[in-house]
Structures are given as C-alpha cells and as structure tokens.
Amino acid sequence: MTHSVNIATDPLSSGEGRGEVFITGYSIISNGGVEKDGHLVWKEPSAQHTDNFLVSAYRQMGLSYPKFFKMDNLSKLGLLASENLLSGTDLKGKYKPDEISVVFANASSSLDADQKYFDTIKDIASPALFVYTLPNIVIGEICIKNGFKGENAFFVFDKFEAKFLHQYVQTLMQQNTNKACIFGWLELIGDSYEAALFLLEKEAADKTNPFTLENIYKLYS
Amino acid sequence: MPKVFVVADNIFSPLGSTTAENFSELLKGNSGVRRHSRTEIFSEPFFAAIFSEEKNKELNAGIQNANAYTKFERLLIQSIKNALSLCEVDIQSASTAIIISTTKGNISLLENETVTEAMKAQLPLHYSAKVIANYFHNPNLPITISNACISGISALITAKRLIETDQFENVVVAGADVISSFIFSGFNSFQAISKQVCKPFDAERSGINLGEAAATIILSKHNKNAYATLDGGSVSNDANHISGPSRTGEELAIAIKKAMHEAGTKSDAIDFISGHGTATLYNDEMEAKAINIAGLQDVPVNSLKPYFGHTLGAAGILESVVALTTMKQNTIIPTQGFENIGVPVPVNVPNTITTKNINKILKIAAGFGGCNAALVLSKN
Incomplete structure (x- = not known):
C-alpha cells in the first residue's frame, strides 16, 4: 500500500498537539516468554537457543512475514516484540506515517550480527549479513513492516537507562508532529535476549498509565 | 524555547x-x-x-x-x-x-x-x-x-x-x-x-x-563566543528498504521540511546545503529529488566525500563543522571532481570556490535502515 507523505506540520499551530502522553500497551519478550500488557501470550516448554526460540515464537504468534527469516536475531526479536505490541491496534488508521516514531536502546548494539558477519569475511563477505551490523536496522525493519516514517533513534547504554530515555522520548513527544512512539529496550547477544517495548500515544482511550518514569518501572522492572 | x-x-x-x-x-x-x-x-x-x-x-x-x-x-x-x-x-x-x-x-x-x-x-x-x-x-x-x-x-x-x-x-x-x-x-x-x-x-x-x-x-545555552545557532533538526524513515534509499526522496524531504519548520524558516532563506553525496547511484538521486521536493534546487549544495571519504559516525558532525566554517567565511567548497550533472532532477553543485553571503545552512544525510536527517543552522 502507499502512504501519505504530506507532512504533519502546520505552521499556524502553536501549542496544538502538545499534551499528555500515555502508555497504551507494552510487550515483553524474555526468558522464553512472550507477554502482552502483562498477560502471558506464549512460553516455550523448554529452554532452547535464541535462533530456535525466535522461530518458535514467530510460529506461535501466527505471523506470516517471510522477510522475517532473512533477518538477524536482533531484528527478529524487534519484529516479534513490535508485532506483539501492535496486535489489535490501528496506528496507521489513527496517525499519519510521519507522526509515528521508533526509539530503542540496548547494550550490545549489533555485536551479535557483527560477530556472525566477521566470521564469514575470510571466505566471502556477505552484503545480506553486513547490513545487519548496525543496530538501527531493526528500526528500519519495523518501519518497513508497518509503514512508519517518523523519527528514529538508537541509543547504546550498558543498562536500560529509563530516566534518560523517558525524558528524551517525553521531549520528542512534545513536538506536535509526533503523536505515537514505539519505545523501549531491545537487547540481544548470543543466547541472551530481552525486549521490553512500550506503545506511547497522545490519543488514548485508556488513560490508566500516563507515560511516567514510575509507570515504566511499574510495568517493566 | x-x-x-x-x-x-x-x-x-x-x-x-x-x-x-x-x-x-x-x-x-x-x-x-x-x-x-x-x-x-x-x-x-x-x-x-x-x-x-x-x-x-x-x-x-x-x-x-x-x-x-x-x-x-x-x-x-x-x-x-x-x-x-x-x-x-x-x-x-x-x-x-x-x-x-x-x-x-x-x-x-x-x-x-x-x-x-x-x-x-x-x-x-x-x-x-x-x-x-x-x-x-x-x-x-x-x-x-x-x-x-x-x-x-x-x-x-x-x-x-x-x-x-x-x-x-x-x-x-x-x-x-x-x-x-x-x-x-x-x-x-x-x-x-x-x-x-x-x-x-x-x-x-x-x-x-x-x-x-x-x-x-x-x-x-550560553551565547559567549558563539558563532552559530542550531535552530532545527529532524529525522525520518523511508519505510522502504534497509539497504537502499527511497526512490522518491519524499521522506528525506519530510525531515528537511520539519527541520525548517522547527527553525522557523522557509526554503528561500536557506543559503547553502551541505549534502550527503555519497556518490552511489541511488543516494545522490534520492537526495536530489528530496532537495527538489523541498524547493531548494537552486541553492548551492556540495558533498565533502571527495575530500574526507564517508566518515560514517563522524560524517554528520564533520560535514556540519565544514558547513559552519563555510557560513563563517561565506565561502563554499566546491565538490571536487564534479563535471556533469548525473541526477534526474536539477541541483546546483558548484565546482569552483564560490563566495556569497551565507546566513542559514541546511545539513542533510541518509543511511542504512532507511533513515534520513536534516539540520538547520544560522549565523549568530
């Protein structure tokens, strides 16, 4: 499908669009489990390697997106966590493509893909692997899957720096062209992985969870 | 602000x-x-x-x-x-x-x-x-x-x-x-x-x-010794391909328009564009299209890649520093090696040193993952 590319800025609007931001959903994938809004969606029956876990979760979630299989593990994890987050929502119906942002952080950037790419270059360097040696590629994959054209950022910290990230995203959301944001922690290296993504919106039917640092910790600690 | x-x-x-x-x-x-x-x-x-x-x-x-x-x-x-x-x-x-x-x-x-x-x-x-x-x-x-x-x-x-x-x-x-x-x-x-x-x-x-x-x-936040202000900045995504740019340039144009909007400026106030200009077939084409969509096709644009190469994580800062010096000295560095326009829409690429009064500049870039970015800076 094609997306409107009319930009959302209105030179005449001043304070319009500013206002409170709400957490309207969250998605956590860790320790072999997939959770949505605090409810377990699926848990692997026995521990398996990351490669297998990601493919099992894809099948269990009933997804049909063949591009998934050419992705590196960080992108697979991000795609699964975002699909889980966005299931049952209609962001594209509510917002223009450039009003939807994606902001992630992690500790290992793309080191998982880096090692895999590096192991191949003595034989033949593969562009299909090389492209994943950047952490923001997963943001690109999620934007392609969903048609999101807003702001992107990928930060690297040794742990989930909720205070900084909350403040940063809060600032971002105060600009009137940003109305929704997929925000969170997306870490993966070897057999260790952890995704905690939040859907943030200005237009929320359920205003239970304002986007506060306290609520981030309440939902994900 | x-x-x-x-x-x-x-x-x-x-x-x-x-x-x-x-x-x-x-x-x-x-x-x-x-x-x-x-x-x-x-x-x-x-x-x-x-x-x-x-x-x-x-x-x-x-x-x-x-x-x-x-x-x-x-x-x-x-x-x-x-x-x-x-x-x-x-x-x-x-x-x-x-x-x-x-x-x-x-x-x-x-x-x-x-x-x-x-x-x-x-x-x-x-x-x-x-x-x-x-x-x-x-x-x-x-x-x-x-x-x-x-x-x-x-x-x-x-x-x-x-x-x-x-x-x-x-x-x-x-x-x-x-x-x-x-x-x-x-x-x-x-x-x-x-x-x-x-x-x-x-x-x-x-x-x-x-x-x-x-x-x-x-x-x-302090004006002391300041020679420029950073007035606007924006990032967008193509939502098209992870290793190839948009075929239309519309998404980089979104970032440019939002950056200009944040800076409270219009395209006719931009005196110079510091381009990304990687010299790949598709990047330069996309960039030229975005420049046209934003109504900036007559504004002088250069690429510094023939001098520094693509310096990746440094590039956006390095090229902004050269653009700031360009503004300070009212002197545009030519795009070395540029002879004949090779993009499908017009862009103004000087190949000799150009002097003009420069008060406001636009810096643009694009990258893998379909990301685009734009900055607007002004002389202080």
Missing part, C-alpha cells in the same frame, strides 16, 4: 588536526582520499581517506598512557581536546553532557589474531563512551548514538533537545569511526566502493570512498 549556540568545533582527519587546518586544505583543493595498499584492510589497493602511519602516531600526542586507549578512542580524545581548548566550556561540570556518535566503535579489535576477554569487554559502544567520559573527568552518564550514517546528526539533534529542556547547559558532541577490514569488506560486498576518488552527483559517479576521522561540535 531557549536558543542553542555553537561555541566550538574540531575536525581531526587525515587532512589536518583542527578545523582551520582542514578548511585551509579544502580551500587549496587538497583531498585526503588516496590510493592505499594496506592488506590488513583489503587484499587489493583501494582509494580511501585513512590516516598514514605517521599521522597515526600523532594520535598519541599529549595523551598520558596512550596505549591504554584504542585508535577509535584516541581519535575522539584528540578531537574533543582541541574543541575544548577553543571555548570556555567546563567538561568536568555536572552541567556538561557528552554524546558519542559512532557506527562501529572498537569493532577492529575482532581482527586481532587472538581476541582476548579484555578485548571483548572493549567492544560495546557504551564502553568507549565511558572511557571518554572518564578521560575528561566528566561526571555524567555518557550517551551513545548509533544510527548508521545519520548518527552525527542524530547526536546533534539529541544535544539540542537536552539543552532546550534544561537538562544540560553544554553538550560535547563527538563522532568517530575507524576504517578496518570489517567495514571495508562490508561496503565492498555491496559493490559500493569507487575505484577512484568519488564523484558525487556526477554522471560518471561509481560509488563511495570510505574515510576515517573524528569531529566535535560543542553546543551551549
């Missing part, structure tokens, strides 16, 4: 160790891109802007226990040190933040015959950010941004927001990347590397040159 001032900058590249040295080489038409035979990087001779062995030694100058730092870290230290010497910003203050922009950081450590556990601990980008913060005795959590080839612009936009929201008074934004076989082999596998000095926007362009460098811009 409080204004965000530019108070100091540096470029540490194969062409020179300060902004002034680099700009003077550009005015002379000297390029850092050379033919190299360095088998540790690539099996065949190649064109790139990389440090000579002699220049590599300069990286140690004035750094105590220099061998404790990787080349990537020493590049950042040298660039930040020089920028700090040009202003009064106190890097040890709790009101000064550090943002590091890089794509691959210490990745070349993987290329050692034996990769020790100690080396593995140095691979995460946040490790290097802490090393830099510790070196300068900065008390704050260092921020690392890794957003492919727009990282430097993303870092500047982040810094702007930190100052505007009163989280910090000053932000030191530094970017660097080192060219090693990891990075070279990857771009080569895309068949994206030119076999000569690259020719952005030209009909005979045949791909990029890679380059290594560090660059720094110090932003402040």
Whole structure:
C-alpha cells in the first residue's frame, strides 16, 4: 500500500498537539516468554537457543512475514516484540506515517550480527549479513513492516537507562508532529535476549498509565 | 524555547588536526582520499581517506598512557581536546553532557589474531563512551548514538533537545569511526566502493570512498563566543528498504521540511546545503529529488566525500563543522571532481570556490535502515 507523505506540520499551530502522553500497551519478550500488557501470550516448554526460540515464537504468534527469516536475531526479536505490541491496534488508521516514531536502546548494539558477519569475511563477505551490523536496522525493519516514517533513534547504554530515555522520548513527544512512539529496550547477544517495548500515544482511550518514569518501572522492572 | 549556540568545533582527519587546518586544505583543493595498499584492510589497493602511519602516531600526542586507549578512542580524545581548548566550556561540570556518535566503535579489535576477554569487554559502544567520559573527568552518564550514517546528526539533534529542556547547559558532541577490514569488506560486498576518488552527483559517479576521522561540535545555552545557532533538526524513515534509499526522496524531504519548520524558516532563506553525496547511484538521486521536493534546487549544495571519504559516525558532525566554517567565511567548497550533472532532477553543485553571503545552512544525510536527517543552522 502507499502512504501519505504530506507532512504533519502546520505552521499556524502553536501549542496544538502538545499534551499528555500515555502508555497504551507494552510487550515483553524474555526468558522464553512472550507477554502482552502483562498477560502471558506464549512460553516455550523448554529452554532452547535464541535462533530456535525466535522461530518458535514467530510460529506461535501466527505471523506470516517471510522477510522475517532473512533477518538477524536482533531484528527478529524487534519484529516479534513490535508485532506483539501492535496486535489489535490501528496506528496507521489513527496517525499519519510521519507522526509515528521508533526509539530503542540496548547494550550490545549489533555485536551479535557483527560477530556472525566477521566470521564469514575470510571466505566471502556477505552484503545480506553486513547490513545487519548496525543496530538501527531493526528500526528500519519495523518501519518497513508497518509503514512508519517518523523519527528514529538508537541509543547504546550498558543498562536500560529509563530516566534518560523517558525524558528524551517525553521531549520528542512534545513536538506536535509526533503523536505515537514505539519505545523501549531491545537487547540481544548470543543466547541472551530481552525486549521490553512500550506503545506511547497522545490519543488514548485508556488513560490508566500516563507515560511516567514510575509507570515504566511499574510495568517493566 | 531557549536558543542553542555553537561555541566550538574540531575536525581531526587525515587532512589536518583542527578545523582551520582542514578548511585551509579544502580551500587549496587538497583531498585526503588516496590510493592505499594496506592488506590488513583489503587484499587489493583501494582509494580511501585513512590516516598514514605517521599521522597515526600523532594520535598519541599529549595523551598520558596512550596505549591504554584504542585508535577509535584516541581519535575522539584528540578531537574533543582541541574543541575544548577553543571555548570556555567546563567538561568536568555536572552541567556538561557528552554524546558519542559512532557506527562501529572498537569493532577492529575482532581482527586481532587472538581476541582476548579484555578485548571483548572493549567492544560495546557504551564502553568507549565511558572511557571518554572518564578521560575528561566528566561526571555524567555518557550517551551513545548509533544510527548508521545519520548518527552525527542524530547526536546533534539529541544535544539540542537536552539543552532546550534544561537538562544540560553544554553538550560535547563527538563522532568517530575507524576504517578496518570489517567495514571495508562490508561496503565492498555491496559493490559500493569507487575505484577512484568519488564523484558525487556526477554522471560518471561509481560509488563511495570510505574515510576515517573524528569531529566535535560543542553546543551551549550560553551565547559567549558563539558563532552559530542550531535552530532545527529532524529525522525520518523511508519505510522502504534497509539497504537502499527511497526512490522518491519524499521522506528525506519530510525531515528537511520539519527541520525548517522547527527553525522557523522557509526554503528561500536557506543559503547553502551541505549534502550527503555519497556518490552511489541511488543516494545522490534520492537526495536530489528530496532537495527538489523541498524547493531548494537552486541553492548551492556540495558533498565533502571527495575530500574526507564517508566518515560514517563522524560524517554528520564533520560535514556540519565544514558547513559552519563555510557560513563563517561565506565561502563554499566546491565538490571536487564534479563535471556533469548525473541526477534526474536539477541541483546546483558548484565546482569552483564560490563566495556569497551565507546566513542559514541546511545539513542533510541518509543511511542504512532507511533513515534520513536534516539540520538547520544560522549565523549568530
């Protein structure tokens, strides 16, 4: 499908669009489990390697997106966590493509893909692997899957720096062209992985969870 | 919103160790891109802007226990040190933040015959950010941004927001990347590397040159010694392809329009565009289309890739520093090697030094993952 590319800025609007931001959903994938809004969606029956876990979760979630299989593990994890987050929502119906942002952080950037790419270059360097040696590629994959054209950022910290990230995203959301944001922690290296993504919106039917640092910790600690 | 001032900058590249040295080489038409035979990087001779062995030694100058730092870290230290010497910003203050922009950081450590556990601990980008913060005795959590080839612009936009929201008074934004076989082999596998000095926007362009460098811009909420303001910045995504740019340029145009909107300016006020101009077929085409959509096709645009190569995590900062100097000196550096327009829509690419009054500039970039970014800066 094609997306409107009319930009959302209105030179005449001043304070319009500013206002409170709400957490309207969250998605956590860790320790072999997939959770949505605090409810377990699926848990692997026995521990398996990351490669297998990601493919099992894809099948269990009933997804049909063949591009998934050419992705590196960080992108697979991000795609699964975002699909889980966005299931049952209609962001594209509510917002223009450039009003939807994606902001992630992690500790290992793309080191998982880096090692895999590096192991191949003595034989033949593969562009299909090389492209994943950047952490923001997963943001690109999620934007392609969903048609999101807003702001992107990928930060690297040794742990989930909720205070900084909350403040940063809060600032971002105060600009009137940003109305929704997929925000969170997306870490993966070897057999260790952890995704905690939040859907943030200005237009929320359920205003239970304002986007506060306290609520981030309440939902994900 | 409080204004965000530019108070100091540096470029540490194969062409020179300060902004002034680099700009003077550009005015002379000297390029850092050379033919190299360095088998540790690539099996065949190649064109790139990389440090000579002699220049590599300069990286140690004035750094105590220099061998404790990787080349990537020493590049950042040298660039930040020089920028700090040009202003009064106190890097040890709790009101000064550090943002590091890089794509691959210490990745070349993987290329050692034996990769020790100690080396593995140095691979995460946040490790290097802490090393830099510790070196300068900065008390704050260092921020690392890794957003492919727009990282430097993303870092500047982040810094702007930190100052505007009163989280910090000053932000030191530094970017660097080192060219090693990891990075070279990857771009080569895309068949994206030119076999000569690259020719952005030209009909005979045949791909990029890679380059290594560090660059720094110090932003402040205080006007003292400021020579420019950072007025607007925006990022967008193509939502099209992870390794190829948009075919229409509409999404980079969104970033340009939003950056101009934030800066409270219109296209007719932009005097100069610092392009991304990688000299790949599709990037330059996309960029030219975006420039046209934004109504900027008559504004002079250049690409610095024929002088510095594509310096990845440093690029957005390095090219912004040259653009700032261009504005300061009202002098536009020509795009070396540009002869005949090779993009399907008109863009104004000077190939001789041009002088004109420059008060407002636009910096643009695009990168893998479909990301685009734009900045608007004004003379102070």
